[in-house]
Structure formats: C-alpha cells, structure tokens
Amino acid sequence: QVQLVESGGGLVQTGGSLKLSCAASGLTFSSYYMGWFRQAPGKEREFVAAISWSGDLTFYSDSVKGRFTISRDNAKNTVYLQLNSLKPEDTAVYYCAAVRRGPGGVTLPNMYDYWGQGTQVTVSS
Numbered sequence: 001q002v003q004l005v006e007s008g009g010g011l012v013q014t015g016g017s018l019k020l021s022c023a024a025s026g027l028t029f030s031s032y033y034m035g036w037f038r039q040a041p042g043k044e045r046e047f048v049a050a051i052s053w054s055g056d057l058t059f060y061s062d063s064v065k066g067r068f069t070i071s072r073d074n075a076k077n078t079v080y081l082q083l084n085s086l087k088p089e090d091t092a093v094y095y096c097a098a099v100r101r102g103p104g105g106v107t108l109p110n111m112y113d114y115w116g117q118g119t120q121v122t123v124s125s
Contacts (some may be wrong), residue, residue, distance in 0.1 A: 002026040002114045004096050009119030012086055016123070020081040022096030022116055030054070033102035034072060034079040037109055038092035038121075048094070049081060050106040059106055064090075086123045093118040 008020040022034070035050040049070040050059040058070050069082040079096055097112035105111035 002098070004098060004114055004116035006094065006096050006116045006119040009094060009121045011122045011124065013124050014087060016086050018083045018086065018121060020083065020094055020096075020119060020121075022079045022081075024077045024079070024098065027098060027114070029077040029098075030074040032098040032100055032113075033106055034070075035097045035099065035106055035112060036070060036079075036081045036094060037097060038090075038094045039118075040092040043092075045095070045109050047107040047109070050102070051079065052102060057103060059103070061107075083121065086121075088123045088125045091121060091123050093120050 003025045004022055006022045012018055030053055033050055033052055036048040037045050038048050039045040047061050048064055049068055051070045051072050055072050067085045072079045095118045096116045098114040099112045
C-alpha cells in the first residue's frame with residue numbers, strides 16, 4: 001500500500017520560510033519522479049515543482065521559481081520543498097505526488113499515480 005505523508009505546513013508571515021516534507025512508503029521511491037502541487041480555495045490544483053528519480057533534474061512553475069527549492073533523499077524515501085520569501089498568494093494546501101514516468105507531463109496532475117493528503121500553508125500579510 002503506497003502512502004505519501006506530507007508535513008511541515010503552518011502559518012507564517014509574508015517573507016517567511018517553511019520546509020515541507022513528504023515521506024513515501026510502499027513504493028520503490030527512487031523509481032518515481034516526485035512533484036509538489038497546491039490548491040487554494042476555489043481554485044484548481046496547480047503545479048509547483050517536480051524532481052527526477054535521482055534529483056538531477058528539477059522543474060518549477062514560474063510563480064515559485066527562485067523562491068522554492070525541491071530536493072529529495074532517496075535513502076530516506078523523502079522529498080522536500082523549501083519555501084522562501086513567502087507571499088499571501090502562496091496560501092494553499094500543498095500536496096506531494098509520485099509518478100513512475102517522466103519527465104514528460106510532470107506538470108500535469110492527472111499524470112501522477114499517487115497523492116498525499118496535503119498540508120496547509122497559510123501566509124499572513
């Protein structure tokens with residue numbers, strides 16, 4: 001049974017930082033591209049970042065490029081998302097996801113095989 005469990009969300013002021021973690025189990029972690037998505041109330045789920053099997057390739061949405069950093073530790077079956085210079089518009093539930101194939105389509109939610117339950121990030125102005 002595959003499980004993806006996010007943690008690290010919370011309330012932070014504008015300009016602050018958070019580090020999200022996603023611990024994976026029940027899958028061969030190093031065989032999966034990992035992605036982070038977010039969904040704000042009333043909005044569609046949107047791509048944030050993705051990372052290749054070994055971590056040598058990373059992808060970011062334009063809205064977070066230069067502020068967020070995705071990384072992974074295959075020995076710990078964990079993917080991370082470092083969020084810096086946070087803005088109120090970054091407020092959302094953040095989800096991690098796993099996809100066996102890549103890199104084509106890594107920005108598309110419907111390409112992913114497994115999803116976590118999400119962690120709330122709230123940025124106050």
